[in-house]
Amino acid sequence: MEFRQANISDLDQIVEIIELSKKYLKETKVDQWQDGYPAKEDLRRDIESGNSYVLTNKDEIVATTVISLDGESTYNSIFNGEWITNEEYIVMHRVAVHDKYKGKGIFKELIKEAESLALNKGISSIKIDTHRDNISMQRAIVKNDFQKCGIIYLEDGSERIAFEKVLKSF
Numbered sequence: 502m503e504f505r506q507a508n509i510s511d512l513d514q515i516v517e518i519i520e521l522s523k524k525y526l527k528e529t530k531v532d533q534w535q536d537g538y539p540a541k542e543d544l545r546r547d548i549e550s551g552n553s554y555v556l557t558n559k560d561e562i563v564a565t566t567v568i569s570l571d572g573e574s575t576y577n578s579i580f581n582g583e584w585i586t587n588e589e590y591i592v593m594h595r596v597a598v599h600d601k602y603k604g605k606g607i608f609k610e611l612i613k614e615a616e617s618l619a620l621n622k623g624i625s626s627i628k629i630d631t632h633r634d635n636i637s638m639q640r641a642i643v644k645n646d647f648q649k650c651g652i653i654y655l656e657d658g659s660e661r662i663a664f665e666k667v668l669k670s671f
Contacts, residue, residue, distance in 0.1 A: 504614035507553035507565065514562040515544050515555065522597040526635070533632035539595055547595070556611055563602040564611055567594040568618060575653050576628060576663065582651025585665045590626035591619045596638070608641045616668050625668045630661035 507515060523534045539547075547553035547567050556564040573592045576584070593615055598607045615627055630653055631638040639662065643649070647664035654660055 502563070502610060503557045504610070505555060505557070506551060507548045507555045509545070509548055511553075511555055511562060512541070512545060512548060515548075515553065515565045516541050518562065518565050518597045518599050519544065519595070521600050525600070529637070531632055531634045533635055544595075554614070556607060556614070558602075562599070564596070564598040564607045566596045566611055566615070568592070568615055569594070570622065570624070573628065575655055576630075579651040579653055579663055582649070582663075584628070584650050584663075585648060585667055586626050588626055589624050590628050590665070591615065591622075591624055593627060593629045596629075609645055612645045612666075616666075620668055627666045627668065628663065629665075630663045633660060633662055 519534075519539060526533050527535060544553065552567045552569050554566050554568055555562045569592050572590070576592070593611075596608070596611065598611075612627075619625065619627055627647075629642060629647065631642065642664050645666070647666040650663050650665050652660055653663045
């Protein structure tokens with residue numbers, strides 16, 4: 502497996518994985534990503550901004566995520582809890598694993614790579630959020646040593662459960 506920044510030639514495979522994830526969320530009655538977001542243009546912007554990453558198996562993309570070093574404005578206010586740290590952090594968004602690779606430790610591999618990226622930049626915290634009904638994502642997040650910190654609200658007012666993982670330098 503190789504973890505790398507996505508390039509524009511990856512766009513169609515990334516869109517496919519996101520569409521499969523949207524379908525899974527709909528089937529499991531999670532009202533997340535059901536309003537056209539993220540659209541192909543959102544994913545293109547992620548690539549162009551240098552924030553889109555993929556995990557590949559040979560020429561096949563098995564997972565995708567957005568990793569931003571620029572913080573997240575909606576994380577400035579957290580309710581029913583607090584962040585573990587107030588230090589610089591990276592944020593992971595739009596995490597999606599191809600259906601045929603689910604249950605094979607791919608999310609754990611993405612987290613490991615995000616940790617490495619953060620530590621190489623001198624950052625010791627990763628923050629992530631997910632929909633209240635996205636139980637499978639919550640389980641994966643907690644299983645990878647993130648702590649539930651509270652509730653954040655997206656710009657459109659949607660509620661998300663927020664998590665943080667404090668990293669240890671090696």
